[in-house]
Amino acid sequence: MSQAGRLVVLVSGSGTNLQALLDASADPSYGATIVAVGADRDGIEGLARAERAGVPTFVEKLSGYGSRAEWDAAVAARIAAYRPDLVVSAGFMKILGDPTLSAFPVVNTHPALLPSFPGAHGVRDALAHGVKVTGCTVMLADAGVDTGPIIAQEAVRVFDGDDEHQLHERIKTVERELLVDTVGRMVREGWTVAGRTVRIGPGGEKK
Ligand code: GRF
Helix, strand or coil, X not given: CCCCEEEEEEECCCCHHHHHHHHHHCCHHHCEEEEEEEECCCCCHHHHHHHHCCCCEEECCHHHCCCHHHHHHHHHHHHHCCCCCEEEECCCCCCCCHHHHCCCCEEEEECCCCCCCCCXXXXXXXXXXXXXXXXXXXXXXXXXXXXXXXXXXXXXXXXXXXXXXXXXXXXXXHHHHHHHHHHHHHHHHCEEEECCEEEECCXXXXX
């Protein structure tokens, strides 16, 4: 295989999706390497996971800037310094601004079957609605809240008596596998976007 694809992964919390990507990328045949991990807050397990793996980290807090536009520019500059082929927003709880979105392809993951239940409480909202099946979605990020073109989805059953935590943990088990599989295929095979339809395979963006 040609050179491994360079990933910058963004996190805001526990970073189990990041860990799954770190574990997968330890195998050269995966085709991707994580060149940096960025966060919008300190003291999170996601950053600790990166540090334990010897991956450089950066933190840009919105509160450190006078405006959203300045933060957007700072985040984009931090990401650009690592020359990524792909940015992965893996539990990063901020919408990325145009300076990042126009410069790099960004993959995002969400714990619901979009377009149902977008936003910060996808698991809670699905439970409250009483759905019997929910799941996870890997998408290309755009300027909206979980509105980008869908790349891959998997369904997860809701069990009687599930609470938000139990259901989210079951979704995350599936989500981690889907994210690792999807990102790996994208960097190895490239992808195309036609309207809202994303296809992984030759003739695409990259590699
Ligand atoms: C994931 O379910 C992600 O989709 C959601 O928050 C969770 C992050 O989990 N936005 P982790 O930080 O990767 O463990």
